[in-house]
Amino acid sequence: MPQAIITLNAGSSSLKFALFSADGDDFNQIIAGKIEGIGTAPHLVAKDTGGKVLTEHRWRNGFNLTHEDFLRQLLDWIDDHLGGAELIGAGHRVVHGGAHFCQPARVTPSLMGALKALIPLAPLHQPHNLAAIEAVAAVRPHLAQVACFDTAFHHDQPAVATRLAIPRALSAEGVKRYGFHGISYEFIARRLKEINPVLAAGKVIVAHLGNGASLCAMQGGRSIDTTMGFTALDGLVMGTRCGSIDPGVLLYLLQHKGMTPEELSQLLYDQSGLVGVSGVSSDMRALLESPDPRAREAVELFTYRIAREAGALVSSLGGLDGLVFTAGIGENAVDIRRLVCERLAWLGISLEAEANARHAAIINAPDSRVVVSVISTDEERMIARHTIETLRTLV
Numbered sequence: 001m002p003q004a005i006i007t008l009n010a011g012s013s014s015l016k017f018a019l020f021s022a023d024g025d026d027f028n029q030i031i032a033g034k035i036e037g038i039g040t041a042p043h044l045v046a047k048d049t050g051g052k053v054l055t056e057h058r059w060r061n062g063f064n065l066t067h068e069d070f071l072r073q074l075l076d077w078i079d080d081h082l083g084g085a086e087l088i089g090a091g092h093r094v095v096h097g098g099a100h101f102c103q104p105a106r107v108t109p110s111l112m113g114a115l116k117a118l119i120p121l122a123p124l125h126q127p128h129n130l131a132a133i134e135a136v137a138a139v140r141p142h143l144a145q146v147a148c149f150d151t152a153f154h155h156d157q158p159a160v161a162t163r164l165a166i167p168r169a170l171s172a173e174g175v176k177r178y179g180f181h182g183i184s185y186e187f188i189a190r191r192l193k194e195i196n197p198v199l200a201a202g203k204v205i206v207a208h209l210g211n212g213a214s215l216c217a218m219q220g221g222r223s224i225d226t227t228m229g230f231t232a233l234d235g236l237v238m239g240t241r242c243g244s245i246d247p248g249v250l251l252y253l254l255q256h257k258g259m260t261p262e263e264l265s266q267l268l269y270d271q272s273g274l275v276g277v278s279g280v281s282s283d284m285r286a287l288l289e290s291p292d293p294r295a296r297e298a299v300e301l302f303t304y305r306i307a308r309e310a311g312a313l314v315s316s317l318g319g320l321d322g323l324v325f326t327a328g329i330g331e332n333a334v335d336i337r338r339l340v341c342e343r344l345a346w347l348g349i350s351l352e353a354e355a356n357a358r359h360a361a362i363i364n365a366p367d368s369r370v371v372v373s374v375i376s377t378d379e380e381r382m383i384a385r386h387t388i389e390t391l392r393t394l395v
């Protein structure tokens with residue numbers, strides 16, 4: 001009997017899911033969907049791979065429904081759409097695996113205990129990721145669950161790339177740079193190996209530019225450095241997060257502006273980045289369309305900082321063979337790719353405008369010294385693959 005896997009990516013107010021069938025090594029996505037507005041006005045849409053809407057639902061007065069309520073209904077609905085396959089597991093995106101979890105792992109009570117201890121390191125994501133695991137356990141206690149970690153891909157980075165210049169005792173406690181977006185980077189590394197093995201063997205920067213944004217320096221398909229660090233606040237300017245910031249600013253806000261730690265956390269995670277600078281929106285599409293000069297300044301800062309961080313990663317790599325754009329902005333925003341590449345022209349990067357405009361797989365000009373590529377990321381597929389492999393290994 002063919003097997004099926006559901007993948008879940010739970011945020012504070014949303015739950016992304018996808019259903020994959022796996023028959024031997026054959027591996028296909030059947031359904032993808034999202035519940036948005038959890039806690040306010042929940043709204044479910046699920047589509048087949050052709051984009052046809054299979055179901056759409058709004059819950060009246062659904063503001064007090066929990067992840068558990070939604071997952072019960074979702075899994076019942078999924079049961080009717082398995083097409084004869086057996087649902088053998090749920091794979092979750094878990095943002096933080098800490099210092100120890102460098103591989104996907106079957107969920108057990110002791111794993112959950114260890115992952116809960118990491119909540120302070122990823123307060124924006126980890127509690128919701130774990131809530132979804134607990135909700136599935138509550139409504140389907142016999143369904144196997146696998147946690148896939150966003151930190152895992154960076155686990156083998158050289159120690160010098162992960163060390164913070166703080167007293168050693170703190171480093172020994174795990175206060176170090178972890179890096180995130182690893183599920184996406186692993187997908188891109190594998191895809192690049194399929195479509196351009198020569199480039200994949202070389203020195204590549206992957207720019208995951210979405211609401212959250214980071215860069216990863218890869219050598220031979222392995223992460224050697226990345227812009228996010230101890231938390232997903234570090235590095236690039238993001239939709240609502242500040243990116244790299246002088247720690248002295250934080251001391252100033254705490255000591256002289258009387259901010260509480262909670263207020264500071266909200267400022268850095270939710271009120272900074274593109275929305276903080278523009279005062280208009282955290283959404284890149286809205287900023288690119290806005291006539292407001294502050295929106296232009298936010299976009300300028302976004303691209304300036306990408307180029308600056310990319311320069312640092314070129315130094316970590318000792319050169320550059322390829323630059324890959326991915327995620328919502330990286331895959332769709334022609335002008336952002338152009339502005340970033342213009343700033344990196346000193347590396348011998350030049351774009352073919354027409355190829356960039358149609359989001360071609362290769363967008364560099366023939367004379368560019370660096371290959372520039374656009375590759376769609378697919379974190380759900382990566383999670384599904386890991387989940388099936390983990391469960392099959394354990395059988």
Ligand code: AMP
Pocket residue numbers: 209210211212239282283284285286288327328329332333334
């Ligand atoms: P993600 O977090 O990967 O879903 O990416 C979300 C970001 O991608 C948002 O800032 C969107 O505005 C941006 N985005 C999506 N499509 C486009 C587009 N066509 N042009 C510019 N930005 C886009």
